[in-house]
Amino acid sequence: MQIGDYHIFAVECERFALDGGAMFGTVPKALWEKSNPADEKNRIEMSARAMLIVGNGRKILVDTGMGQKWEPKYREMYKISESFLEQNLRRAGVSPEEITDVILTHLHFDHAGGATKLQDGKLVPTFPNATYYVQEANYKWAMSPNAREKASYLKENFVPLLEHNQLRFTNGEIEIFPNIHLMLSHAHTHAQQLVRVTDGKTSVCYCGDLIPTSSHIPLPWVMGYDLYPLEIMEEKRKLLERAADEHWTLFFEHDPFKDAADVVRAEKGIVKNTVFFIN
Numbered sequence: 001m002q003i004g005d006y007h008i009f010a011v012e013c014e015r016f017a018l019d020g021g022a023m024f025g026t027v028p029k030a031l032w033e034k035s036n037p038a039d040e041k042n043r044i045e046m047s048a049r050a051m052l053i054v055g056n057g058r059k060i061l062v063d064t065g066m067g068q069k070w071e072p073k074y075r076e077m078y079k080i081s082e083s084f085l086e087q088n089l090r091r092a093g094v095s096p097e098e099i100t101d102v103i104l105t106h107l108h109f110d111h112a113g114g115a116t117k118l119q120d121g122k123l124v125p126t127f128p129n130a131t132y133y134v135q136e137a138n139y140k141w142a143m144s145p146n147a148r149e150k151a152s153y154l155k156e157n158f159v160p161l162l163e164h165n166q167l168r169f170t171n172g173e174i175e176i177f178p179n180i181h182l183m184l185s186h187a188h189t190h191a192q193q194l195v196r197v198t199d200g201k202t203s204v205c206y207c208g209d210l211i212p213t214s215s216h217i218p219l220p221w222v223m224g225y226d227l228y229p230l231e232i233m234e235e236k237r238k239l240l241e242r243a244a245d246e247h248w249t250l251f252f253e254h255d256p257f258k259d260a261a262d263v264v265r266a267e268k269g270i271v272k273n274t275v276f277f278i279n
Contacts, residue, residue: 001249001278004179004199006055009092010251010259010278013050013065013114017043017079022224024215035215036256043079045256048110050085051206052092053197056178059094060101062195062206063253064114064126069156085114099127103176104134105208106192107142108152111253116160123160132161133176135184136169137191148227149189183239185210187232188225194239196248204249204260210235213255217263217272240270251278 001008020042024032036044048065068083086096104112112134117126125132142153161167170193175181183194188209195206209225210232211217217240219233226232243250244263251260258275 001204003197003202003204004055006053006179006197008197008204008251008278009052009054011050011052011061011085011088011092013048013063013085013088014083015079015081015256016046016048016066016110018046020044023212025222025224025226025229027221032215032221036213046110046254047252047256048114049251049253049255049259050114051195051204051251052089052094053180054092054094058100058177059098060103060177060180061089061099061127061130062103063105063111063208064102066110067113067115067117067126067157069113069116069118069123083114096127097129099130101177102127102130102132103182103193103195104132104158105194105206105253106138106189107134107158108149108189108209109154109157111208112157113154115157123156125161125164125166130166132167133170134158134167135182135191135193136171138189138193139167139169141190152189152225185232185235187228187235188223189227202247202249204251205239205243206251206253207239208253210239211250211252213252214250214258214261214272214275215255217250217261217270219269237270241265244270249278 020038051062053060116123145153181196185192196203222229222232244265249260259278261272261275263270264273
């Protein structure tokens, strides 16, 4: 996909699985299992999908997936696959060493787990020549997590970035690079930053955990993981209305079936129009 000076690639990092009830909150299983069938442990298949942005002399990766530092019991619990990240980057013509920047939407393990790796028994940044970016407020939140999110914020995924002087903090909604904008969301976790690439006429928006899959487009379909369900519905409404009116492509981080979709206004609200793969 081409947006202005940038070529956009979908780069799957891993496949994993989470409890379907947790992923869809109060939505009855009889509804969500039609589009997201569960296994015998009630887990649904999930993608950890990064967005690669190439252009203007930069190779930017948005989020890094689960990573491969997991102990066997957690690898089985979350049904984590082997990593596809390096091979899919190389398929797009990019090596890990060529990544110039990594934008982390937030520091939950399924978004920042691949930011670091074990090398010779030590934790090091996965992308040795990259500058990593996260909202300063989310970093502080992750360093002192509440009881509900403590298991999702694992310091081995992000503290080494600071120790290696590769982490930079962002503050608020900014244009981080030409025509690449950060948008804030606070309802899933505090200070999540979504990424929008635009050419002034159309945009692609990396939705992070505000809209993790195409199944989460309906306003009431929110996750049990979301800190503030009513607030996330309002954040979704505003983003979806803007996406429909300004012809955005929505990029889904966790949808196991499709990379992206566009949305349109309909009598029953904003609905997905076409779902598709990005290449």
